[in-house]
Amino acid sequence: MKIIVLVKEVPDTYGDRKLDLETGLADRAANDAVPDEIGERALEVALTYADKNADTEIVVMSVGPNTVPGTLRKALAMGAASAVHVMDDALMGADLGLTGEVLAAAIRRTGFDLVLAGNLSTDGSGGVIPSIVAELLGVPAATNLSSVEISEGAVAGVRAVENGSVNVRADLPAVVSITEALPDARFPNFKGIMAAKKKPFETLTANDLGINAEDESKGRSIVVAVSERPARAAGVKIIDEGDAASQLADFLVQNRLV
C-alpha cells in the first residue's frame, strides 16, 4: 500500500505569530518554522500501519518555501520512505484552491492508495484541503476522523462532528483527515535521522505539475485588507484574602455580567 501523508510547515504557536501588514502574508521571520503537530499525527497513523504491514510505502508531501525541507527531513527521520516538496515562487501567497490543485497534481504524479492529512492546520485553520484534493482526484474523502482503521482496499473510522459522531467507510483510493484525538507522533531516533539523509527527496515546480498559477479564469481568494488588533492589557489582579469572591461578584455586577 502506498500512503501519501500531507504535512505542513507552520509558524510555531509558542510565540506571537505575525502577518505582514503590506502583503497579508505570514511573516515567516517572526517565529520558528515547525512541522504542524496534526500532520505529524497523520504520519503516525501511517507509520503504525506500516509497522504491522511490511509492504507499505510512505511518502511525505508538502508545498512551501525553502525552509520546508527541514520539516520533510524530520518526517523522513520518523520513518517515511521518501519526500516530495513543491516549491515555486509563483506559488507564494497561493490561496486554498491553488494549493489544493498543486497538491492534487503532485499526488496524482506520485501515485497513491491512501492520502492522510491533518484536519486543520494551526496557522490557516482552513480544514478544506483534504476535501479539495479528494474532489480533484475523484476519490472519496473521510474527514475529521478521531479513529482510523486501514485495511486492504478500504478505510473506516469515526468522524467527529458538532452534534455527535458518524461512522464512515471508504474504498481505496481515498483521502482521510484525522483529528488530534489520535496519538501523538513518535520521536525520530538517531538511526532514523542518519537514514533520512539518504532517502529519496524530490523537489518539483508548478510547471513540473502542469499548474499555471496565473490562470485568471479561475476564481482566487485575494486579501484586500489586513490590520492588527491592539493587544489586550492586563486589568486588576488581586490575591485572595477571603474576600476575592465578593470583589469579583461586585465587578461582574458593575459590568452587568450577572
Added chain:
Amino acid sequence: MSDFPADSILVLAEVSPTGTVQKSAAALIGAAAQVGSPIALVVASPGQAADAAAIVATFGATRVLVAEAADVATSLTVPGADALAAAARLVAPEAVLISNSIEGRDVAARFAARTHSALAVDAVNVSRDDEGIVAHHSVYGGSYNVDSAASTGPLVITIRQGAIDARAEGQPLVAEALEVVSSGAAAATITGHTEATVAANRPELRGAAKVVSGGRGLGSEEKFVLVEQLADTLGAAVGASRAAVDAGYIPQTSQVGQTGVSVSPQLYVALGISGAIQHRAGMQTAKTIVAINKDAEAPIFEIADFGVVGDLFAVVPQLIDAIEARKK
C-alpha cells in the same frame, strides 16, 4: 437566464441527518440579508425537506430551493456538493454562504474545487464594497483582521459558527424543487451515527454570550462539576482547555483554543487555566476576561480584566453564593 435577483446570495442551510435545520442557518441567512437577497438551499432525505424549507423561510430566505436526495443519509458530502452546484448554476449568486462546520467546509471545499470558485474560510462577517462581496476574517487567534474577496466569480464563504448576530425578518415560504443530477463523484459511505447528549438547559459553546472554562487546575472529572455549577449560576456555556480535555475531564467538543472552538463572548471566565498561547488564541477576543488561578505568574493574568490569585476550590463556591445573593 436566471430569474433570480442579481444580488442573490446562496445559503446552504445545514440540516442534520434526522432532518433538523441547524441553528447556523439563521445566522447564515442573517449575514446574507446584510449584503443581498438570501436564497436558501435545503438538502434533505425525501420526506424531510418540506418541513426544513418552511423553517428556513422563517429565518428570512426570500426563496427556498429544495433538493431531496435519497443518498444524503448514506453518502458523505457529495450529495450536498452536487445539490449546491445545481443551485449555483440556477441562481448565479454573487456569493455562497456555508457554515464552517465539519460537514459545511467539506461541502464548500468540493463545490469550490469543482466550480473553480474562490474560497474564503472561517469568516466572522461579510460586507459589500464597490466590487462585490467581502469576507472578514479574524486570524491568528484574533490578533489580526483580514478581509478577502474573489478575483473573479462568486466568493464561496464558510462562516464561523456563532460569529454572526444579525438575523433577517421571516419571509413567506416560496419553495421550489431543485433538480439535481448526480455528479457520480466517489463518496465515503455513512454506516451509522450517534447523536451527542448535551445539557439541554445550558447554552451552546459556539456563539454563547458567557463562557466558563476549566483547565487542568480542576484536578479531576468529578471536580470539574464546579465549572458547570458556576456556568449555570451565570447562565453560561461550559468550555475547557486542551489540558482538561486531554486529562479526560470533559469531551473534546468543549475545547476552546487553537485546535478547538474559537469564542468571542461578552464574558469569559477561566478557572485553573494557565493561559498557554494556544488557549488564548481561542478566547482572547472576549469582551471581558476573568481568571482564577493559584499561580500568580500564570500568563492568563496578562490578558485578564479581573484576575484572582487564589484557590479556585475556595473562591468559586464563594463566588456562586455571592452572585446568587446579588441576584436577589
